[in-house]
Amino acid sequence: MFAILTQDNEIWVQGTFDGVKSNNSSVIRKIQTGNNLINELSSYNQIKCCDDNLMFLFQSNSYISQDLENLLKNGYFSDCKIQDIPVHKILIETRIGKTFDLIKKYLESNCKLNEIQDLLKWIYCDEMINFKRTNEILNHFGIQNAQKTKLLTNDLKQLLFDEQTSDFKLVVKNEEKDEEEEELYIHKFILAARSGLFLNMFQNLEENLQKVKDYSGKSLETIELLISFLYTDELPITADTDQEFIKEEFEDIVEYYQLNPTIPMMDIFEKSSKK
Structure with a gap:
C-alpha cells in the first residue's frame, strides 16, 4: 500500500x-x-x-536506518548472536525493552530464521517486511502498534551520552574551562555505523582500549552536536543557539568525519532550526 x-x-x-x-x-x-x-x-x-x-x-529518519542496516550486514562491533547472526545487545534491549537473554531465548525457541531476520530489520531499520508476524512477535514482548509507538530515533535518544550503557569514551577538550577535558559516553557501533572516520579508528584500536581523544580541533559544543546528530539525524537547536556557527561547523564536519555523503545536511539544519 x-x-x-x-x-x-x-x-x-x-x-x-x-x-x-x-x-x-x-x-x-x-x-x-x-x-x-x-x-x-x-x-x-x-x-x-x-x-x-x-x-x-x-526520509529524515532513513539515514540512520540505512547506516544501521549496513552495520547489521557487516556485523561490526557486534557483541552477541541470535541464530548465528551477529547483533548488538544494547540496541536490541533498548528497542524491545526486555533483557537480551530473554529475547534471544524466545526468538530461537519460537521463530524461524527468516522471522528473526524480519524482526532485526525492524530493530535496525524501522522497516517491517512481514507486518503480521513481526507485530505478533512484538506483541509478545508488550509492544503494541509498533509502527506508531516505537521509532528508531526515539529509542536511540535513550542511548545518547548514557554512561550506563556506553562502551567507550570520547575525550574532548573543553576550551571554556581552561583546556579541561570532558569524557563523552558513546556507543562504538553507532558512531562506526554513521561515520567512516570513527569506523576506521575503532577498527584500528586495541580491543581493550576504552577511550580515545578527539583530534579534530572542534569545540566540545560542536562534538556534542555531531554525536547528537549521529544518534538522531537531528540537531538540537534552540532559540539561543548560534545557528550560523553550527551551519559553518557542520559543512566542514560532514567531510572530516566522513559522514554519509547522501545526507542533505543543510536540509536537516533547516528542519531542526524550525522546531
Whole structure:
C-alpha cells in the first residue's frame, strides 16, 4: 500500500480508503489532508512524493536506518548472536525493552530464521517486511502498534551520552574551562555505523582500549552536536543557539568525519532550526 504526496499537499492512496479496502489495488483515491502530514502518512509503507523539495520530510529518519542496516550486514562491533547472526545487545534491549537473554531465548525457541531476520530489520531499520508476524512477535514482548509507538530515533535518544550503557569514551577538550577535558559516553557501533572516520579508528584500536581523544580541533559544543546528530539525524537547536556557527561547523564536519555523503545536511539544519 502506498501514498502519493502532490506538490499541493494532496495525498492520494492506493488500495484503501477511509479504512475500507478497494477490490482493485490499482485504484488511487484522494484523502483529506491536515496539518501533520507525517502522522497521516505513517501507516503507508511506501511514499511517493511529486515535489523533490518535500522528499526530505519523509526520509529524515532513513539515514540512520540505512547506516544501521549496513552495520547489521557487516556485523561490526557486534557483541552477541541470535541464530548465528551477529547483533548488538544494547540496541536490541533498548528497542524491545526486555533483557537480551530473554529475547534471544524466545526468538530461537519460537521463530524461524527468516522471522528473526524480519524482526532485526525492524530493530535496525524501522522497516517491517512481514507486518503480521513481526507485530505478533512484538506483541509478545508488550509492544503494541509498533509502527506508531516505537521509532528508531526515539529509542536511540535513550542511548545518547548514557554512561550506563556506553562502551567507550570520547575525550574532548573543553576550551571554556581552561583546556579541561570532558569524557563523552558513546556507543562504538553507532558512531562506526554513521561515520567512516570513527569506523576506521575503532577498527584500528586495541580491543581493550576504552577511550580515545578527539583530534579534530572542534569545540566540545560542536562534538556534542555531531554525536547528537549521529544518534538522531537531528540537531538540537534552540532559540539561543548560534545557528550560523553550527551551519559553518557542520559543512566542514560532514567531510572530516566522513559522514554519509547522501545526507542533505543543510536540509536537516533547516528542519531542526524550525522546531
